[in-house]
Amino acid sequence: MLEELAAGQVTLATVWLLGVSMGLTACTVTCLPFMGTWALGRASGQREAFVHTGVFLAGRVTTYTLLAALSGAVGFGLAQALGGPLGNTLIGAASVLAGLWLLAKPTGKACSAVLPAGRPSGRKRPEEAAPTFAPVQVHRRKADSLPPLFLGAALSLTPCMPLASLLALAANAGSATEGAFFGLAFGLGAAMTPMLVLVPLAGRLGRELRAGRAWLSRWLLWSAAAVLILLGLRRILLAF
Numbered sequence: 001m002l003e004e005l006a007a008g009q010v011t012l013a014t015v016w017l018l019g020v021s022m023g024l025t026a027c028t029v030t031c032l033p034f035m036g037t038w039a040l041g042r043a044s045g046q047r048e049a050f051v052h053t054g055v056f057l058a059g060r061v062t063t064y065t066l067l068a069a070l071s072g073a074v075g076f077g078l079a080q081a082l083g084g085p086l087g088n089t090l091i092g093a094a095s096v097l098a099g100l101w102l103l104a105k106p107t108g109k110a111c112s113a114v115l116p117a118g119r120p121s122g123r124k125r126p127e128e129a130a131p132t133f134a135p136v137q138v139h140r141r142k143a144d145s146l147p148p149l150f151l152g153a154a155l156s157l158t159p160c161m162p163l164a165s166l167l168a169l170a171a172n173a174g175s176a177t178e179g180a181f182f183g184l185a186f187g188l189g190a191a192m193t194p195m196l197v198l199v200p201l202a203g204r205l206g207r208e209l210r211a212g213r214a215w216l217s218r219w220l221l222w223s224a225a226a227v228l229i230l231l232g233l234r235r236i237l238l239a240f
Contacts, residue, residue, distance in 0.1 A: 010169065012185040019064075019189020022162040027193050031056075031155050033231060034095055035195060038148065039203035041102045041224025043210045043217070049203025052148040053195055059152025061187030065180050067156070067163075068170040072179020076171045085239030087157035092239070094154035095232030098147035102225040105144065162186075 035056055039049040071078045156163075166186045170179030206224075210217040 012181060015166065015169065015182050016185040016189040018162055018165060019186035020192050021189075022160070023190040023193040026160055026162065027060075027190055028195055028198070030158055030160075031151075031193075032195060032198060034098070034151050034155065034228065035148065035199045036202040037224050037227045037231075038098055038102070038151070039199045040206040041221050041228070042144075042203060043206030043220065044203055045207045046200040046204045049200040050196070052145060053199040055145045056148040056152035056199075057191040057193070057195075059149040060156045061184065061191060063153045063156035064163075064166065064187035064190065065183040068166055068183025068186065069176045069180035071167040071170040072173050072182075073176040074171075075174075076168065078167055078171070087154075087159055088235045088239040090154040090157055092232040092235030092237075094147070094150040095228050095235060097232075098151060099225040099228030099232065101144075101147045102221060102228065156187075 035053060039052065042048065042052075067078065166182060170182050173179055173182065206220060210220060
């Protein structure tokens with residue numbers, strides 16, 4: 001592929017297809033244990049799981065773009081550095097953070113206070129004497145998207161052949177701008193992944209399992225947190 005780049009034959013479409021090939025295979029196998037466990041432990045249903053998957057993929061696309069831009073600026077040294085312990089250490093730290101986040105913020109919801117609804121002035125009939133209440137509004141913390149974002153950014157550093165090829169292409173281009181375009185095309189291709197379906201299904205499964213089962217809700221949450229922490233510690237140990 002480097003020879004094709006030198007001859008001007010490697011296009012953004014080629015790099016996009018390289019990303020697609022990874023997104024449909026290695027990306028799913030590597031990332032689903034982390035994001036699937038997160039969605040199952042959150043048990044927040046399909047909608048939030050889909051949003052968190054989008055945030056996760058946005059973290060990957062952004063990281064690939066920055067890595068390729070940096071590789072285009074500094075050359076082949078970046079690919080060699082990522083082949084060391086750095087990638088596994090960051091992945092492990094992000095996974096441990098996600099597990100601890102589940103334990104610290106288990107519900108992901110904050111209810112507003114219930115206030116009496118306004119009533120028009122004047123005499124009331126007896127049946128109207130009972131107070132009415134405004135509906136309870138449920139707000140989700142925007143900060144709950146941070147663990148998926150960190151996981152997406154960290155898992156982009158997983159040493160693999162497609163990533164090495166991307167960084168080699170960017171380094172051979174010799175330009176941060178060209179490298180960034182390569183990284184963006186690669187990241188958008190990698191975002192074409194079955195995780196867009198599988199992670200929301202895990203979130204829906206978690207919600208259905210926890211419905212009406214308070215005891216199972218706690219065990220499911222603790223188990224998911226424990227799995228994420230153990231996955232993270234394993235990654236950190238692999239770095240040494």
